[in-house]
Amino acid sequence: MDASRSAIRALLFGNFAIGAGVMVVPGMLGDLALGLAVSVPTAGQLITLGAFVTCVGAPLSAALTSRIDRRALLAGALLFYAVGHLACALAPGYAWLAPLRALTVVSAAIFTPQAAATIALIVPPAERSRAVSAIFVGWSIASVLGLPIGNLLGAYAGWRWGFVAAALLSAVAAWWVARTIPRGRWCGPAGPIT
Numbered sequence: 001m002d003a004s005r006s007a008i009r010a011l012l013f014g015n016f017a018i019g020a021g022v023m024v025v026p027g028m029l030g031d032l033a034l035g036l037a038v039s040v041p042t043a044g045q046l047i048t049l050g051a052f053v054t055c056v057g058a059p060l061s062a063a064l065t066s067r068i069d070r071r072a073l074l075a076g077a078l079l080f081y082a083v084g085h086l087a088c089a090l091a092p093g094y095a096w097l098a099p100l101r102a103l104t105v106v107s108a109a110i111f112t113p114q115a116a117a118t119i120a121l122i123v124p125p126a127e128r129s130r131a132v133s134a135i136f137v138g139w140s141i142a143s144v145l146g147l148p149i150g151n152l153l154g155a156y157a158g159w160r161w162g163f164v165a166a167a168l169l170s171a172v173a174a175w176w177v178a179r180t181i182p183r184g185r186w187c188g189p190a191g192p193i194t
Contacts, residue, residue: 015139016142022105022146
């Protein structure tokens with residue numbers, strides 16, 4: 001299989017894991033509120049918190065991670081996402097879950113934009129727009145499936161299992177990205193460097 005196609009598939013799955021982890025919270029919001037003994041609006045603040053961290057974190061992480069090898073950065077972000085979701089699953093209450101969730105979604109702020117920059121380093125210039133579009137299909141699929149899967153897991157297994165499922169997806173994605181993305185690529189302040 002062509003190395004660039006393998007990279008596209010790995011990053012597509014990585015974006016799916018990131019998106020599913022983001023969408024699992026809205027999907028099990030009622031179960032979270034019930035399980036944590038808080039109101040639904042209070043539990044909903046986890047969504048706002050995640051959106052804020054992702055919004056602010058994406059440009060900051062781009063500036064702070066420009067000299068880190070893309071393979072290490074992307075696999076590390078997914079691994080951190082997996083560990084963060086496991087920590088969220090073990091949170092004893094809302095006061096613990098809120099900051100854990102905020103830390104966890106820092107990985108989403110790192111992974112998705114850096115995956116797009118990385119695939120641009122791997123594929124030939126004529127294929128860049130198609131490759132970047134392809135990896136965002138993972139987020140699109142997660143947007144459609146993440147919420148109902150979170151709802152099913154929350155309703156039938158409990159909200160903690162929604163976070164465990166997100167952790168498992170992220171761990172698989174981290175392994176796949178680490179095996180697929182070539183070493184020695186990074187993005188400098190002036191753009192891609194190979």
